[in-house]
Amino acid sequence: xxTPRTDDEHKAKMAKVQAAQARKVAAKTVEKGLxxxxxxxxxxxxxxxxxxxxxxxxxxxxxxxxxxxKGAMATGEKAVFDRFPDLIEFxxxxxxxxxxxxxRSRDIAVAREAWDEVKRMLADPSYAMxxxxxxxxxxxxxxxxxxxxxxxxxxxxxxxxxxxxxxxxPQTLMDAADLVTEMTLVKHPFxxxxxxxxxxxxx
Amino acid sequence: xxTPRTDDEHKAKMAKVQAAQARKVAAKTVEKGLxxxxxxxxxxxxxxxxxxxxxxxxxxxxxxxxxxxKGAMATGEKAVFDRFPDLIEFxxxxxxxxxxxxxRSRDIAVAREAWDEVKRMLADPSYAMxxxxxxxxxxxxxxxxxxxxxxxxxxxxxxxxxxxxxxxxPQTLMDAADLVTEMTLVKHPFxxxxxxxxxxxxx
Numbered sequence: 511x512x513t514p515r516t517d518d519e520h521k522a523k524m525a526k527v528q529a530a531q532a533r534k535v536a537a538k539t540v541e542k543g544l545x546x547x548x549x550x551x552x553x554x555x556x557x558x559x560x561x562x563x564x565x566x567x568x569x570x571x572x573x574x575x576x577x578x579x580k581g582a583m584a585t586g587e588k589a590v591f592d593r594f595p596d597l598i599e600f601x602x603x604x605x606x607x608x609x610x611x612x613x614r615s616r617d618i619a620v621a622r623e624a625w626d627e628v629k630r631m632l633a634d635p636s637y638a639m640x641x642x643x644x645x646x647x648x649x650x651x652x653x654x655x656x657x658x659x660x661x662x663x664x665x666x667x668x669x670x671x672x673x674x675x676x677x678x679x680p681q682t683l684m685d686a687a688d689l690v691t692e693m694t695l696v697k698h699p700f701x702x703x704x705x706x707x708x709x710x711x712x713x
Numbered sequence: 714x715x716t717p718r719t720d721d722e723h724k725a726k727m728a729k730v731q732a733a734q735a736r737k738v739a740a741k742t743v744e745k746g747l748x749x750x751x752x753x754x755x756x757x758x759x760x761x762x763x764x765x766x767x768x769x770x771x772x773x774x775x776x777x778x779x780x781x782x783k784g785a786m787a788t789g790e791k792a793v794f795d796r797f798p799d800l801i802e803f804x805x806x807x808x809x810x811x812x813x814x815x816x817r818s819r820d821i822a823v824a825r826e827a828w829d830e831v832k833r834m835l836a837d838p839s840y841a842m843x844x845x846x847x848x849x850x851x852x853x854x855x856x857x858x859x860x861x862x863x864x865x866x867x868x869x870x871x872x873x874x875x876x877x878x879x880x881x882x883p884q885t886l887m888d889a890a891d892l893v894t895e896m897t898l899v900k901h902p903f904x905x906x907x908x909x910x911x912x913x914x915x916x
Contacts, residue, residue, distance in 0.1 A: 517817050524815040538909040546914075548757065552894045557764030558757035564767050565760075565789030566913030586768030593796050612727040614720055639913055671913060688908070690900040691755045696893035703891065706741035710769030710842055710874060711749075 543670040544688040545663055549646060549679035552693035559641050559673045560587055563598070566671075571638035573598045574631035578624050578676075579644035580604040584713035599637075601627050604644070614653075621653035628662070635667040646676025649683070656680055746873040747891040748866055752849060752882035755896035762844050762876045763790055766801070769874075774841035776801050777834035781827050781879075782847035783807040787916035802840075804830050807847070817856075824856040831865070838870040849879025852886070859883055 515523065546562075548555035566573050575591070575598065591598045603624035611617055625648075631640045648654050659674075663686050666672055674683065684690045707713060718726065749765075751758035769776050778794070778801065794801045806827035814820055828851075834843045851857050862877075866889050869875055877886065887893045910916060 515817075520817045521815045528815070535909070538907045540906055540908045541911060542906075542908060544908070544911070544914060547899075549899075550897070553892065554751065554757060554761035554764075554894050554896070557768075558761035558896075559764070560767060561757075561760030561763035561790075562914055564763060564793050565787075565916065568789035568792030569912045570792075571913050584768075586771035587764075589771030589773075590767050590793070612724045612731070614718075614723040671911075684899065687900060688906065689756065691757050692897040692899050693757070693761075694753070694895040694897055696750075696752075696887065696895050697890060698892055703743055703745075704741045705743045705745060705747070705891070706738070708744060708747070708874075709772040710774050711747060711765055713768065 541669070542688075543666065543668055543672065545686060546671065546673045547646075547679050547684055547687045547690045548673070548675045548693060549677055549684070549690065550692035550694050551677050552695040553698070554693045555675040555677070556643055558691070558693075559643060559675050562671075562673060563639065563641055564590070566639045567594050567597050570597065572636055573639045573641070574628075574637045575600045575641045575643065576624050576627045576631070577602045577604050577643045578621065578648050586710060586713055599631070603627065617651070618653045621648045624648075625654050625658070632662050632666045632670060632672060635670065637670060639671040639673065641673045641675070644676045645674045646679045646683075648676075649680055650676070650678045656682060659683065660686055744872070745891075746869065746871055746875065748889060749874065749876045750849075750882050750887055750890045750893045751876070751878045751896060752880055752887070752893065753895035753897050754880050755898040756901070757896045758878040758880070759846055761894070761896075762846060762878050765874075765876060766842065766844055767793070769842045770797050770800050773800065775839055776842045776844070777831075777840045778803045778844045778846065779827050779830045779834070780805045780807050780846045781824065781851050789913060789916055802834070806830065820854070821856045824851045827851075828857050828861070835865050835869045835873060835875060838873065840873060842874040842876065844876045845878075847879040848877045849882045849886075851879075852883055853879070853881045859885060862886065863889055 548558055563573050563575060591600050603620060628640060628642045631637045649656055751761055766776050766778060794803050806823060831843060831845045834840045852859055866875065
């Protein structure tokens with residue numbers, strides 16, 4: 511708890527904060543397509559990417575979304591995407607992946623197919639934003655060579671935003687990113703309270 | 714890098730993971746309205762909440778959003794919300810707050826007005842989800858008594874999800890939450906590259 515300030519002290523302090531903020535904003539002049547990584551074991555990696563997709567759609571920007579793992583994006587967001595058919599291309603490619611298939615060569619083929627979609631979108635400057643949801647999982651399992659991802663990042667149009675989610679982001683990928691956020695679990699009702707996945711929260 | 718496994722080893726390992734996953738899911742039987750806090754100095758707190766709002770809208774759930782700080786939610790999401798006028802009530806209340814006003818008593822009055830909206834939504838079971846965006850900032854400045862927030866949480870309908878964002882979440886609030894995620898800055902282009910706020914990312 512901070513010591514209460516008088517109204518005059520508050521006003522002086524806020525004027526200083528305002529000036530510092532104005533200086534900071536004035537120094538920021540660069541516009542560029544960002545490479546954004548959401549990683550960590552906490553929740554919110556896909557949700558936060560989805561929030562950015564929604565912002566982009568609201569601005570009339572064209573967005574491509576490729577989902578590498580089944581269920582990471584689901585019914586809730588799908589219904590919203592369906593209201594923007596002219597702006598969003600949504601490719602849920604992950605039906606073959608995860609422990610449910612138990613078939614590595616099929617998983618690798620599905621990862622390849624999904625990655626080809628991402629590459630196509632990244633190579634097309636009409637996409638203002640591309641989201642590769644749960645790509646880190648595929649990299650973690652060595653289903654896709656990291657070098658290919660780094661090459662696509664290096665070659666992408668300057669103004670395209672590229673968002674990659676999933677736990678265990680490779681260090682080299684984070685090194686190539688402009689913005690890396692780690693979502694850290696502080697408290698989770700799944701583990702502690704046996705709460706199941708619920709509409710609006712997980713899907 | 715993990716040691717490559719044979720296909721049979723992979724299959725056996727994935728079958729074990731699948732069985733463990735099935736046991737975990739079976740143990741989760743509780744459904745309840747969650748109190749969710751997104752905090753930390755990293756990005757993605759509001760974006761991840763926005764992602765949950767979008768999921769909820771996609772499921773046809775009624776959502777209330779109150780914005781305590783100007784600009785935390787902006788043009789992008791507003792344009793998307795406008796496509797769901799029957800489902801979302803969006804209250805951007807924060808015009809009076811932050812360093813730009815330099816008037817504490819006005820800021821306190823605005824915080825009070827915004828909180829009254831949140832309380833009204835939380836008391837109405839027709840709202841499946843309520844988001845108090847940047848409420849933690851207001852608590853941090855002591856513009857609103859934390860006890861009132863805790864009382865509203867204790868009194869809310871059992872199935873209502875209540876999401877609170879903002880850095881510096883009070884410990885007592887986190888103690889009262891079901892799910893707390895901390896967004897940690899690993900790398901940020903604003904600070905390191907003078908990149909300005911861009912459509913689709915920050916607003």
